[in-house]
Amino acid sequence: MGNYRIAVLPGDGIGKEVTKGAVEILQAVATRFHHQFEFVYGLIGGEAIDQKGTPLPDETLAMCRQSDAVLLGAVGGPKWDQNPPHLRPEKGLLAIRKEMNLFANLRPVKFYDSLIDSSPLKAEVIQDVDLLIVRELTGGLYFGKPSGRHVEDGEETVVDTLLYKREEIKRIVTTAFELARKRRKKVTSVDKANVLESSRMWREIAEEVARDFPDVKLEHMLVDNAAMQLIRNPKQFDVLVTENMFGDILSDEASMLAGSLGMLPSASLSTSGPSLYEPIHGSAPDIAGQNKANPIAMILSSAMMLRLSFGLHEEAKAIEKAVQQVLTSGYRTADVARNGQRIVSTKEMVNEIKATI
Amino acid sequence: MGNYRIAVLPGDGIGKEVTKGAVEILQAVATRFHHQFEFVYGLIGGEAIDQKGTPLPDETLAMCRQSDAVLLGAVGGPKWDQNPPHLRPEKGLLAIRKEMNLFANLRPVKFYDSLIDSSPLKAEVIQDVDLLIVRELTGGLYFGKPSGRHVEDGEETVVDTLLYKREEIKRIVTTAFELARKRRKKVTSVDKANVLESSRMWREIAEEVARDFPDVKLEHMLVDNAAMQLIRNPKQFDVLVTENMFGDILSDEASMLAGSLGMLPSASLSTSGPSLYEPIHGSAPDIAGQNKANPIAMILSSAMMLRLSFGLHEEAKAIEKAVQQVLTSGYRTADVARNGQRIVSTKEMVNEIKATI
Ligand SMILES: CC(C)[C@H](C(=O)O)[C@@H](O)C(=O)O
Numbered sequence A, B: 001m002g003n004y005r006i007a008v009l010p011g012d013g014i015g016k017e018v019t020k021g022a023v024e025i026l027q028a029v030a031t032r033f034h035h036q037f038e039f040v041y042g043l044i045g046g047e048a049i050d051q052k053g054t055p056l057p058d059e060t061l062a063m064c065r066q067s068d069a070v071l072l073g074a075v076g077g078p079k080w081d082q083n084p085p086h087l088r089p090e091k092g093l094l095a096i097r098k099e100m101n102l103f104a105n106l107r108p109v110k111f112y113d114s115l116i117d118s119s120p121l122k123a124e125v126i127q128d129v130d131l132l133i134v135r136e137l138t139g140g141l142y143f144g145k146p147s148g149r150h151v152e153d154g155e156e157t158v159v160d161t162l163l164y165k166r167e168e169i170k171r172i173v174t175t176a177f178e179l180a181r182k183r184r185k186k187v188t189s190v191d192k193a194n195v196l197e198s199s200r201m202w203r204e205i206a207e208e209v210a211r212d213f214p215d216v217k218l219e220h221m222l223v224d225n226a227a228m229q230l231i232r233n234p235k236q237f238d239v240l241v242t243e244n245m246f247g248d249i250l251s252d253e254a255s256m257l258a259g260s261l262g263m264l265p266s267a268s269l270s271t272s273g274p275s276l277y278e279p280i281h282g283s284a285p286d287i288a289g290q291n292k293a294n295p296i297a298m299i300l301s302s303a304m305m306l307r308l309s310f311g312l313h314e315e316a317k318a319i320e321k322a323v324q325q326v327l328t329s330g331y332r333t334a335d336v337a338r339n340g341q342r343i344v345s346t347k348e349m350v351n352e353i354k355a356t357i
């Protein structure tokens, strides 16, 4: 029996609904397995801007640092879309990733037998897909300086910078290899080495890291080809590792293999200190507050937390099995329901999963 | 009856085979429609490196500039993969794009009824897809300076730069609007405005350009979402316009809607001077010289040349109809053949299309 302090940042839109669901599930797990979970709540994103004038208040960050793990819902919404860059909800997300050194974003994509009809892809293409995208999260095109406008030769010019230090590439590639070692022992390093200097250095470092993992196979793939192969033949992949922006694009694309963004959890691991867990979907303003959102991505994110931050493997499995079972029984939120299937609400879905645990 | 001078750059690998096929088709068109096509040949890519010590020899560039249009096969191969950056085949491709100001890369993706089984996507998802990706081709992350390594705080650091001048964004977005006006009148501008400064300027300029096209609808979409929507519901798109690197990734991904990269042509339009036409596939070293490559992407690229550079609409249509007809008759190269279908060679495919014209 363990004692854990979990920081919960519901954020905006459906973030609130799905974190509420995940907390209920975690409480059910605590009861069944005799753990003590303490939940502390903080502001982030649009709501934080409204109440505190900043998308990531200091007290939120301090609270997260003093916790054993962080659960984050989602941020953003049309209300803040016209704000200046430093007052946008997304800035809170980028800031917490950077401030807490959450350099490794793990995005597993798994095939669910019962959702086979929900994917736009043919059954034979997605059957048995089980891949893990390891996205670098605190560097690359998202964070390099300079980033902004200036006048050059009399013309308005804008730049963003894709920047990496050797150590940043090394630690993310090493993480990918460590994870692959516990899986099917294959790493696909995705880059654009035929064009970008940063990709050539990335490839070089990947080769160096690979020498320490003789039991793991390394392959390189160009990002354009990877975007195609993820659809053409996703079963070829075990672990993919890539730059921040590339990982953002490829993981949203890969969500279609699982039928919906609403199914995909993620974990963001820190160099030291607590890790953060969030669904890969956004705040979905169009369905916010309507009790329609799919809570599964968030619930599976909390299962990842139990496993990776607390080492509670059996408990994590209990959640994952419950999700699987509820799907097999035919329960579907609107995003993954097909013609004629009965649609359940967020709360009903949470209750079913809770009951199964 | 017209007189046209066409520069042909076969390049490497299957580039040679498919350009040969396209030239034969163009000769058939010349005969049938009483035109005069003069073909002049030049070196580019790996072969140019081997014979001239540079991936884009001056005489190739001069020849292209003195032509009415350029047909390019593909460049690259394992033989040159370990070369230093300036001696890589891809450098020849990037250099010709830049030197000839080929700023607008048009990549149409069309659904072929007869290939419905070749796509990994479900029939109902891809049926009637007809979209056009307009990729910025001479700026963005591919060409911004600085790009290279340096030492910062004692650590090896690498940067690439995503750079745009206002005018570069304006002209590509304007091109997209002009094209949309002749189609279904919808432009989806793809960016990452919630993170990148360059995307925020892109979005701003797109709004400005839109004011001159009140009859065309503009929508903005984040690149991660676009990567997902292209698979989830590709029918929603008419014209997409985006940054160089984003366009590279999205267009390869979108090729799966048509069943194979081997089906997709492209046109690269210049600010002034001749345009260039190339398939979006690469040199495919694994099947090069085996008479297996799908020549259709290259053949459709030459149809685009007839239409866009020479204004020969009827002739372009004759090629496109012949391709359609040959596919309907069941002819398939290996890349698009499914279980049990008879596979034809590159040459057989070319001959069939030629005979149909
Ligand atoms: C909201 C946005 C800044 C974020 C990102 O681009 O990282 C999101 O798309 C994600 O993938 O977590």
Ligand SMILES: CC(C)[C@H](C(=O)O)[C@@H](O)C(=O)O
Residues within 6 Å of the ligand: A194, A195, A224, B090, B093, B094, B248, B280
């Ligand atoms: C070969 C490579 C440099 C090129 C690119 O990235 O532009 C290719 O992928 C393409 O899309 O034409």
